[in-house]
Amino acid sequence: MKTISIANQKGGCGKTTTAINLAGALAASRRKVLLIDLDPQSHASFGLGATGQLVDRTIYNVLTDNSEKKREICDCIINVSQNLDIIPSNILLSTLEQELKDKEDAVSKLHQALSNNEKLNYDYIIIDCPPSLGFLTFNALRAAEQVIVPIDMSIFSLMGVSKLLGMLELIKVKINHAPRVDALATLFDKRTKYSQTMLDEIRTFFKSEMLSTVIRMNVSLKRAAANGVSIIQFDKESNGAIDYLSLAKEIFGFEKAPEFEKALEESSQVTQENVTPAPSEETKSYSSPSIKEVTFTINLPEAKEIFLVGDFNNWQISDEHRLSRLSDGKWEKRMNLSPGRYKYKFVADGIWLEDRENSEREKNAFGTFDSIVKL
Ligand SMILES: Nc1ncnc2c1ncn2[C@@H]1O[C@H](COP(=O)(O)OP(=O)(O)OP(=O)(O)O)[C@@H](O)[C@H]1O
Numbered sequence: 001m002k003t004i005s006i007a008n009q010k011g012g013c014g015k016t017t018t019a020i021n022l023a024g025a026l027a028a029s030r031r032k033v034l035l036i037d038l039d040p041q042s043h044a045s046f047g048l049g050a051t052g053q054l055v056d057r058t059i060y061n062v063l064t065d066n067s068e069k070k071r072e073i074c075d076c077i078i079n080v081s082q083n084l085d086i087i088p089s090n091i092l093l094s095t096l097e098q099e100l101k102d103k104e105d106a107v108s109k110l111h112q113a114l115s116n117n118e119k120l121n122y123d124y125i126i127i128d129c130p131p132s133l134g135f136l137t138f139n140a141l142r143a144a145e146q147v148i149v150p151i152d153m154s155i156f157s158l159m160g161v162s163k164l165l166g167m168l169e170l171i172k173v174k175i176n177h178a179p180r181v182d183a184l185a186t187l188f189d190k191r192t193k194y195s196q197t198m199l200d201e202i203r204t205f206f207k208s209e210m211l212s213t214v215i216r217m218n219v220s221l222k223r224a225a226a227n228g229v230s231i232i233q234f235d236k237e238s239n240g241a242i243d244y245l246s247l248a249k250e251i252f253g254f255e256k257a258p259e260f261e262k263a264l265e266e267s268s269q270v271t272q273e274n275v276t277p278a279p280s281e282e283t284k285s286y287s288s289p290s291i292k293e294v295t296f297t298i299n300l301p302e303a304k305e306i307f308l309v310g311d312f313n314n315w316q317i318s319d320e321h322r323l324s325r326l327s328d329g330k331w332e333k334r335m336n337l338s339p340g341r342y343k344y345k346f347v348a349d350g351i352w353l354e355d356r357e358n359s360e361r362e363k364n365a366f367g368t369f370d371s372i373v374k375l
């Protein structure tokens, strides 16, 4: 079970949209997902059509110490679609901080509720945070193994992040808990130069702690929320669905991409009224994934150091993916990969380069090209 909190105190940067649609995309790949709405505004609950029915079965009822209102966490879970459950929120949640203010363990309430509970049989728990750095967000960070920080293309979003990072530092010092933090670019409008400039700034700020998926602006995301379903159920072909499936795949781990795609393929076959077409050649090849060795080479005699980055390693520069210099000025890196289609680049002395000797390439969200390898 992996717990991921979606946090940024800046309002309107795409937290709830990310929580709902990441949860929907993971559920579509047959992972069991629980979304916890930890925002008294209840937007995630609205966005998945889970409000109104059960006012006394919300996350407030899980976290409160008031014996009249307290409920078991499992009694507050609502199933919203296949593999996707939610614990909704309501406005009462905003009173919780005051209620628990003298309790020593107040900031660990959510962590305690999620820990050591055998009945919580989920692959992922996704927590949608409110737009503040108060007690609720502290609880969410304490409970999380990973924190995704959505950053819309505005300078305010970036400015607020240092405060969030400060809160994480405090949690590390006080409780010795240090979740992995990843920034996620959201509301990206590729038609504006400003979006591109902001994206470059965000990448410079976060360096390797940034997810490679970029969430583009897409009006279908608004329509899906208004209809109370995730974008995967609303319009699987939309850019919003493509981006959130890509994010889910990245969270899932690129090394497991074939497993992810197989699960997705199978679940869409099930939802297509149980009409199961004959497996395609591609699907068949997933049935017995065998690891293959691939050698990546580049001819750059003048370079001092070169790394391989790609969706198989989260586009992160690391010693593990450093190329070795050969005697003739060439560099190489051998890698074991499971069958699939991978995007990659070389980073030579800090400069990102496509593989000029590989004609298979694909335009990326930044207007440059990634090289493609298919196994
Ligand atoms: N990629 C996108 N394309 C188009 N609209 C989007 C996108 N992401 C979010 N929105 C819209 O932007 C608005 C704010 O998004 P969202 O509610 O997800 O932000 P939030 O960070 O959760 O806000 P709050 O801080 O109030 O909780 C919503 O109307 C949402 O539909």
Ligand SMILES: [Mg+2]
Binding pocket: 015, 016, 017, 039, 043, 044, 128, 129, 130
């Ligand atoms: Mg929200």
